[in-house]
Amino acid sequence: MAITDTIKPIKCKAAVSRAGGEPLQIEEVVVAPPQAYEVRIKIICTSLCHSDVTFWRMKEGPMAVHPIIFGHEAVGTIESVGEHVDEFKVGDLVVPTFLAQCNECVDCASERSNMCSKLVFQIGHAMPRCGTTRFTDAKGEPVNHFLCVSSFSEYTVVDVAHVTKVDPVISPEKACLLSCGVTTGVGAAWKVAEVETGSTVAIFGLGSVGLAVAEGCRLRGASRIIGIDLNPDKFELGKKFGVTEFVNPSELGERSVSEVIIEMTKGGANYCFECIGLASVMNDAFKSSRKGLGKTIILGVEMHGAPLCLESYDILNGKCVMGSLFGGIKAKNDIPTLVNKYLHKELELDKFITHEIGFNEINKAFDLLHEGKSLRCIIWMDK
Secondary structure (H helix, E strand, O other), X not given: OOHHHHOOOEEEEEEEXXXXXXXXXXXXXXXXXXXXXXXXXXXXXXXXXXXXXXXXXXXXXXXXXXXEOOOOXXXXXXXXXXXXXXXXXXXXXXXXXXXXXXXXXXXXXXXXXXXXXXXXXXXXXXXXXXOOOXXXXXXXXXXXXXXXXXXXXXXXXXXXXXXXXXXXXXXXXXXXXXXXXXHHHHHHHHHHOOOOOOOEEXXXXXXXXXXXXXXXXXXXXXXXXEEEXXXXXXHHHHHOXXXXXXXXXXXXXXXXXHHHXXXXXXXXXXXXXXXXXXXXXXXXXXXXXXXXXXXEEEOOOOOOOOOOOOOHHHXXXXXXXXXXXXXXXXXXXXXXXXHHHHHOOOOOOHHHEEEEEEXXXXXXXXXXXXXXXXXXXXXXXXX
């Protein structure tokens, strides 16, 4: 008898998206047992990320899939395991991640890549190995997955390659932050840019990811961290994360952002991070970087699908552009390191949490993010 034959389906609450841009509905769903190489997780708390909102808003196109359970930043405990699962046991505290680490492919073996080539990154509306769903609604109809996590549910099923065990000493809400946003920003400074002590940094966009980049640059010993944002309130907020100077593009008159950054830094920043997702801002960031050694790191997905056009002469002058998905982080290797840095009071996580609500109030988290009032809103399943 297979191990999964002894594990029963679970009925629980989930926040289901039935139509693009409409409030999530708290419904009863059935979560199937984990199959081979899968674990079922009891979610303790989850959080709302901009990526969830981006896809929630979609009303048409191939990515506008409904019904669906969003959520990909979370923490929970292992409730049950499927066959061939040796890495986890029931009760382990874990964080799920949208990017896989199989530890079998050539890319997972490389120190230079975090892009698993066995379980290739995809938006994913089903389990990655078999393409089927583990969720059904009260009518027995299938409900789609999101980013291989679907944490807006009291229970979810996740492939083992998308799960990392963490030290249970860390409080759940802090571990939750390391599942996506904070790790993405800190990792971009640490793993992708490899920011050096005494360097000068410019961060375009001071949302939660941009501020996480600032936190990462602070940890790496950057001497100047320049924040670029249209919202003047972000400067005072940014100070908490190590931002030392602030530029508001709306207050520069005829001057461009790059002209101002080059003047401030006497030639350009060593590292420029684009955290918005606009080709025009990516270009500004590239122009703001220093000749001969400037690195521009792209974290934002271009929201309109516009191409990035760069002058080849600038590239010949030694500037480079680097992409950063999940901050270059290998979850199973690097998230435990970030947990350790937090426990040793090096990495500051508390300041990212601006709100905490119960699961039944989940739509309030969308409102707070839309109104610009929230960095991270922790959504507790049992509050």
